[in-house]
Amino acid sequence: MLVNVKGLVKRYDKLVALDYLDLQVEEGEIFGLLGPNGSGKTTAINCILSLIRYDKGSIEIFGKPMKPNAYDIKRNIGIIMQNVAVFEELTVYENIYYFCSLYIKDKIEVKRLTREAIEFVSMEDYADFYPKKLSGGLLRRLNIACGIAHKPKLIILDEPTVAVDPQSRNKILEGIKKLNAEGATIIYTSHYMEEVEQICSKIAIIDKGRVIVQGTKEELKAMISLGEKITMELYELPEKNINELKEFPGIYSVEYHENLLEIKSAKGRNNLIHILDYMAKNNIIFGKVYTELPTLNDVFLEITGKELRD
Amino acid sequence: MSLGLYFMRVKCLLRNMEGIFWCYIFPIILSTCLYLGVSKLGAVEEFETIKIAYVVGEAQTELSKEAGTAVSQEQAELSHEVGTAVGHNELLSVMKAAKLSEDKYMFDITLCSSKEAVDLLEKGDIEAYIIGGDRPELFIKENGLNETIVKSFVDSYMQKQITIKNILVSNPEALNNGLIDDLIGQTDFVDISDKHKKPDNIIIYFYAILAYTCIFASNWGLEEVINIEADQSMRGARISASPVSKMRLFACNMLASYTCHIISVILLFLYMKFVLNVKFGDELAYLIAICLAGSLTGLLMGASIGFWIKKKPAIKEAIIIAFSLGCSFLSGMMAVEIKYYVTEKFPLLAYINPVNLITDAMYSLYYFDGHNRYFINLMLLMLMAAVFTVASYFGIRRRNHDSI
Numbered sequence: 132m133l134v135n136v137k138g139l140v141k142r143y144d145k146l147v148a149l150d151y152l153d154l155q156v157e158e159g160e161i162f163g164l165l166g167p168n169g170s171g172k173t174t175a176i177n178c179i180l181s182l183i184r185y186d187k188g189s190i191e192i193f194g195k196p197m198k199p200n201a202y203d204i205k206r207n208i209g210i211i212m213q214n215v216a217v218f219e220e221l222t223v224y225e226n227i228y229y230f231c232s233l234y235i236k237d238k239i240e241v242k243r244l245t246r247e248a249i250e251f252v253s254m255e256d257y258a259d260f261y262p263k264k265l266s267g268g269l270l271r272r273l274n275i276a277c278g279i280a281h282k283p284k285l286i287i288l289d290e291p292t293v294a295v296d297p298q299s300r301n302k303i304l305e306g307i308k309k310l311n312a313e314g315a316t317i318i319y320t321s322h323y324m325e326e327v328e329q330i331c332s333k334i335a336i337i338d339k340g341r342v343i344v345q346g347t348k349e350e351l352k353a354m355i356s357l358g359e360k361i362t363m364e365l366y367e368l369p370e371k372n373i374n375e376l377k378e379f380p381g382i383y384s385v386e387y388h389e390n391l392l393e394i395k396s397a398k399g400r401n402n403l404i405h406i407l408d409y410m411a412k413n414n415i416i417f418g419k420v421y422t423e424l425p426t427l428n429d430v431f432l433e434i435t436g437k438e439l440r441d
Numbered sequence: 442m443s444l445g446l447y448f449m450r451v452k453c454l455l456r457n458m459e460g461i462f463w464c465y466i467f468p469i470i471l472s473t474c475l476y477l478g479v480s481k482l483g484a485v486e487e488f489e490t491i492k493i494a495y496v497v498g499e500a501q502t503e504l505s506k507e508a509g510t511a512v513s514q515e516q517a518e519l520s521h522e523v524g525t526a527v528g529h530n531e532l533l534s535v536m537k538a539a540k541l542s543e544d545k546y547m548f549d550i551t552l553c554s555s556k557e558a559v560d561l562l563e564k565g566d567i568e569a570y571i572i573g574g575d576r577p578e579l580f581i582k583e584n585g586l587n588e589t590i591v592k593s594f595v596d597s598y599m600q601k602q603i604t605i606k607n608i609l610v611s612n613p614e615a616l617n618n619g620l621i622d623d624l625i626g627q628t629d630f631v632d633i634s635d636k637h638k639k640p641d642n643i644i645i646y647f648y649a650i651l652a653y654t655c656i657f658a659s660n661w662g663l664e665e666v667i668n669i670e671a672d673q674s675m676r677g678a679r680i681s682a683s684p685v686s687k688m689r690l691f692a693c694n695m696l697a698s699y700t701c702h703i704i705s706v707i708l709l710f711l712y713m714k715f716v717l718n719v720k721f722g723d724e725l726a727y728l729i730a731i732c733l734a735g736s737l738t739g740l741l742m743g744a745s746i747g748f749w750i751k752k753k754p755a756i757k758e759a760i761i762i763a764f765s766l767g768c769s770f771l772s773g774m775m776a777v778e779i780k781y782y783v784t785e786k787f788p789l790l791a792y793i794n795p796v797n798l799i800t801d802a803m804y805s806l807y808y809f810d811g812h813n814r815y816f817i818n819l820m821l822l823m824l825m826a827a828v829f830t831v832a833s834y835f836g837i838r839r840r841n842h843d844s845i
Contacts, residue, residue, distance in 0.1 A: 143844060180682045182671040183842050202684035210682045216675035220456035221449070229449050233683040233690075236442050277679070 132194075133158045133285060133316050134179065139188035141174055141340070148174045149185065150340040156318060156333075161311050163331030164320040165427060171340035172320040173213060176289050179318075180210060192285065206234055209283035209315075213290045215274045217262050224249065224258040227276050234281035248280035251306065268299025275303060279310060286310060287318045292326060304330050324427040336431055343434055348427065355433040356383070357425045361394040361403055363410075364418030368392060372413060379405060392417075443693050446685075450697035460661065464705045468654040469712055475646050476717045488541050491587045494551045494558040494570035495533050532577050535598055547594070571595065645804060647719050649774035652799035654706050655735030656768060659761045661698040662743025665691065667754050670747070672842040674754070691744075691837050699740055706732045722807045727815060731806075734822045735799040739765075741829035742795070748836025765796070772797035798822045 134156035141149040148171050156162045164172050177183045179190055181199045190197040192204050217226045228245045235241050249258055252272040262270060271291060279286055288307065292300045308330055311317050321327050327334055328348055335345040344351055358381075368387050376385045376394065381402055384395035396402045403422055410417055432438060454460060539547040551558075551567065558570035562580065568587040572578045579595055581588045608615050667673040669691055671681040680690065710732065713719040721728055743761055750757055771794055773780030780800070784791045791797045802818035809815075 177671075177678075177845055182678055182681055182845055199681075200686075202686075205682060205684040208682065210679060212675050212678060214675045216679040218453055218676065220453040225449070225452070230679065230683070232442065232445055232449075233680065233685045238445070 132156070133160075133192065134162075134318065135189075135191040136175070136179065137189050139175065139178055139185055139190065141171075141178055141183070141185045148340050149178065149188075152188070152337070152340060153342055154335060154345075156316060158316050159311070159314070160333050161307065161317040161319060161331045163327035163334040164318065164337055165322070165324060165327045165334055165431075166320075166337035167322055170322075170337045172322075172337055173289055174340070175337070176287055176318070176320060180208070180287065206281075207284040209278040209281065209286040211275050211278035211286070211288040211291050213293060215262070215270045217270075217273055217277055219262050222259050222261055223254055223265070223273055223276075226262070226273060227280050230277040231280040234283075244280050244282065248276040251279070251309075252276045253302065266296075267294060268296050268302075271295050271299060271303060275306065279315075283315060285316050285318070289320050290322070291319075292321070292323065300326075324431075328427055334427065336427070336434070338431075338435055344430065351427065351430045352425045355425060355430050356397055357395055357429050357433065359396045359402065360423045360425070360429075361396070361406060361420070362423070363392040363394075363406075363420050364390060365392050365415065366390055366418075368415065372415065376406070376409065379409075442685075443689060446690060446693040447697050450694045451701060454661070454697060454701045460664070463660070464654065464657055464702060465708065468650055468657075468705070468709045472647060472650050472709065472713055472717060475643075475650065476719075479643055479646065488590075490541065490546055490549045491569075491591060492549045492551070492567045493536075493591060494553050494561050494567045495536070496555045496558050496570060496572045497533065497552060531602075532571065532595065532598055533573055536571075536594070539594065548591075644719065644721075644807065645773050645777045645780065645800065647713055647717075648800040648803040649769055649772055649796070651706065651709060651713070651732060651803065652735060652772060652796040653765065653769040653774060654709055655732055655799055656739040656742075656765045656796050658698070658702045658736045658739030659743030659746070659765060660758065661702055662695070662740040662745075663747040663754075663757055663761055664743075665694045665698055666744050666747025666836075667757075668694065669837075670842075672845040673747070678845060687837055691833075695740060695744065699737060702740065703733060703736050706736055721803075724806045727806050727812070728803060731799055731802040731815070731819055731822070734819055734826065735795065738795050738822050738826040738829065741826050741833055745829045745832035745836065748833055748839075768794045768796035772800045792821060793825075795822060795825055798825075 132155055134154065136152060136154040139149050139152040139154075140147070150171075152171070152175055154162075154164075154175070164175065166172050174183070178185045179192070179197065181190075181197050181201070192201075193207065195201065195204055197204055218229065221229060224245060227248050228241060231244050231248070232238075232241045235244065249255055252275055254269065254272055254276065257265060257269060257273075262273065265273065275288075275291060278288075286307075292303055295303065304326060307317055307319065319327065319331060331348070333345070333347055334351060335342045336351070337343065344354060346354075365387070373385050373387055376382065379396075379402060381397045382394055383397060384393075386393045394402070394406065403420075407420070409415075428438060533550070536548050537546075537550060541547050551561065553561070555572060558567070558572075558580075561567045562570055562582050565582075568585070569579060569581040569591045571591075572580070577595070579592060581591070667677065669677050669680050669687055671678040681687065707729070710721075710729070714721055714725075746757055746761055746764075750760065752760075769775075771779060771783050771790065774796075780791075780797065783794075783797070784801075791801070798818045798821050802815045802822075805812075805814035805818065
C-alpha cells in the first residue's frame with residue numbers, strides 16, 4: 132500500500148474537518164477523492180503532506196510514517212495545488228527548474244527534467260514567458276509541470292482543473308493518465324464527478340470529513356438501486372398514464388415536469404422497450420428519448436440525500 | 442544546491458519591480474526631493490558688491506531738495522538722519538577701500554552728478570547714493586538688506602569719526618595709547634564646534650532616509666517568510682512539501698535578500714555623497730558598517746514579524762510599513778525636533794528604535810571625535826539583530842501549522 136491513512140481527525144475549534152478519515156491508495160492507482168466543496172478534501176491532502184497538524188490518526192506513505200521532516204518520503208512526492216504556486220519573477224523554464232532543483236541535486240539532470248516537463252505540458256513555445264503573460268489554462272499547466280518535473284512516484288493533485296477552459300482541462304486529464312501510465316500513483320481530488328469518473332481507477336466519496344463510500348466506479352454504482360434513467364420529451368401526459376407507468380415491473384420512480392418525463396428503474400431491467408411499446412399503444416406522441424446509466428452524483432445523492440454540487 | 446537557490450532568489454528579488462522601486466528608487470527620489478527642498482535652508486547667503494553712486498562737491502541744500510522730489514518723503518527723512526551727521530568726502534575713500542573678501546569690494550561706486558544719481562536710483566541701477574561734503578547725505582529708494590548695509594556702514598563711519606574728533610579735542614594723548622587702533626579694529630567671535638563642523642540639521646534628514654532604507658529591509662525579511670511558510674502562500678505550501686530543509690532554504694533566501702538590500706543602501710549612499718554632495722564626513726567605513734548592521738536588523742525584524750504574528754500577509758505588510766515609518770518619524774525624518782524631543786523625554790524609546798540607533802550612530806560619527814556613542818548604537822543594533830535571529834530560528838522550527 133502506497134498511502135495508508137487511518138482514523139484521521141482534524142478539528143478547527145468546534146468544526147470537525149476530518150472525522151476519522153480512512154484512505155488506502157495502492158501503487159499504480161489513480162485514486163479520486165470526490166466530494167462537494169468544504170467536504171474536507173484539501174484538509175486531508177494537507178494532513179497527508181504534513182503541512183498541517185492533525186488531532187488523531189496515522190499517515191503512512193511508502194510504508195513509512197509521514198512527518199514534516201520525512202525528506203526521503205517527500206523526495207518522491209509531487210504536489211499540484213488548487214491555486215497556482217509559482218514565482219511571478221521567474222520564467223516558465225526558471226520556475227520549473229527552481230522547483231525541480233528542490234528535489235534533485237544534479238544540475239544537468241535538473242535541466243533535462245525541466246525540458247521534459249515543459250514538453251510534457253506542451254509549453255515549449257512559452258518557456259521564456261513570465262507567468263503573468265500566460266492564460267489561466269497555461270498557468271495551470273505550468274503549475275502541473277512544477278509539481279511533476281522531478282518524476283515523483285506519488286503525485287497529489289488538489290482540484291487542478293478549477294476555472295480551466297475545456298481544452299486545457301482535457302490536456303490536464305490526458306497528462307494525468309500519461310503520468311499514471313509511466314508509473315506514477317495519483318491522488319486526484321475534485322468536485323467534478325465527470326473528471327473523476329473519466330480518469331480514476333478507484334474513488335472515495337467524502338462528505339463532512341468522512342469517507343462515505345470507496346471503490347471502483349463500477350463498485351460504487353453497484354451499491355445503489357438505480358439501474359437506468361429514461362428521459363422523454365412529452366407535450367402532454369395525463370395522470371392516468373403516469374400511474375400506469377408506475378405499475379411497470381422494476382420502475383420505482385415516474386416524474387413529469389415541464390414536458391419532461393423522467394423514469395428511474397432498478398438495475399438489471401431493460402425497461403425502455405416496454406415503455407416505448409406502451410406509448411405507441413396509447414397514442415402518446417413523444418419527442419427526444421434518452422437513457423442514462425447512474426453517475427457518481429446519483430451515488431452521492433442516494434447515499435447522502437443531496438446533490439454532489441450542493 | 443544552496444548556491445543555486447541563492448542565485449535564483451537574487452534573480453527573483455532583482456526582477457521584483459515593486460520591491461526594487463521601494464528599496465532602490467524611492468529613497469533616491471526622497472533624498473533628491475529633500476535636497477531640492479531643504480538643502481537651501483542651510484546654505485549661507487553670499488554677499489554681493491553693492492552698487493551705489495557718490496556725488497562730490499555740490500551744494501547740499503539744493504541737492505537735498507532735488508533728491509527729495511525723486512525719493513519718498515519718508516525715505517528722505519530716514520536718510521536725513523544720517524546726512525546731518527556726516528562730514529567730509531573722506532567717506533568716499535573709506536567706502537572705496539572697504540572689502541567683503543580679499544578680492545571682492547564691498548561697494549561698486551559710481552561718481553556722478555546728483556541728477557544722474559537720482560536717475561540711476563530710479564532705474565534701479567544702484568541701491569543708494571550719497572551726497573558728499575561736510576554733511577554727507579544718504580538717499581535710498583527701498584528698505585532692503587543692501588540699503589541697511591550701506592546705512593550701517595555710513596553710521597559706523599560717522600560715529601567713529603565723531604568719537605575720534607572728540608578725543609582729539611579733549612585728550613590728544615590718548616592717540617599714543619593705541620585708542621585709535623581699538624576704535625578701528627574689529628574682533629569676530631566664531632564658534633568652532635567639535636571636529637570643525639558647523640551644526641547642520643539638514644544632514645539628519647539624509648541620515649534618516651538612509652536609516653529608513655536600512656529598516657525597509659524588514660519588508661524583504663517578511664517576504665522571505667511568506668515564500669516558505671505553508672500557511673502564508675501557495676508557494677510556501679509547495680516549498681514546505683519539498684524535501685529541502687526550510688532552515689537552509691530560509692538562510693539562502695535571507696542571504697540573497699541581504700545582498701540585494703545592502704546594494705540598494707550602498708547605491709543610495711553613493712548617490713547622496715557624489716550626486717547630491719551630502720557631506721558625510723571622513724569615516725565612511727563606520728557609516729557603511731552601521732548601514733550593514735541596520736539592514737541586517739531590519740531583515741531579521743521583518744522575518745520575526747512574519748513568523749510570529751498570526752495574521753494574513755497583507756496585515757503583516759501593513760504592520761511593517763507602519764512600524765518602519767513610525768520609527769523613522771520618531772528619529773526625525775519629518776522634523777528633526779522630534780528626534781531631540783524623544784531622546785530627551787523618552788530615552789528608552791530612542792534606544793529601542795532601530796532607525797534612531799542608525800541615525801544617532803551616523804550623527805555621532807559626524808559630530809564627535811570619539812566612537813563611544815557610535816559603538817553603543819552599533820552594539821544595541823546588533824543585540825536587536827541577535828534577538829530577532831533567535832525569534833526567527835524558533836519561528837522556522839515549527840514544522841507545521843494548525844491550518845493553511
